[in-house]
Amino acid sequence: MRKLVLITILIVLSTTLMGCNLIQPKDSVSIELIAFNSLTDEEKDLIPASPKDSIVEKVTVNDENKSFIDKNYDKDQVYAVTFNNTETNSSGKLTVFVDLDKETVVGKGFTSK
DSSP states (O other), rough: OOHHHHHHHHHHHHHHHHHHSSSOOTOOOHHHHHHHHHHTTHHHTTSOTTTTTTTEEEEETTTTTTTGGGOOOOSSEEEEEEETOOOOSSSSSEEEEEEESSOOOEEEEEEEE
């Protein structure tokens, strides 16, 4: 009986913590962290705060961003993760392009956006 009560308490507690996003399932890594983990150490050093300090948007692959994306990428949309405060006098903001599966990085570069 004690084990049943303990198991019930653990299930309720873990469900509550997952609902509050205190515990995330292993397979739910944020798209910002996927993008951040694809960066070189030098690129990571450009980000003054947190990788969460970024803008994520679904964009259409077009002439403006196509040069940053893998030439074998055949979809017409990607997620663009643009890291804030990474621009310099000679470059735009650091942007990483992630496939719609939210797991595969398909390009990166400094965009004028």
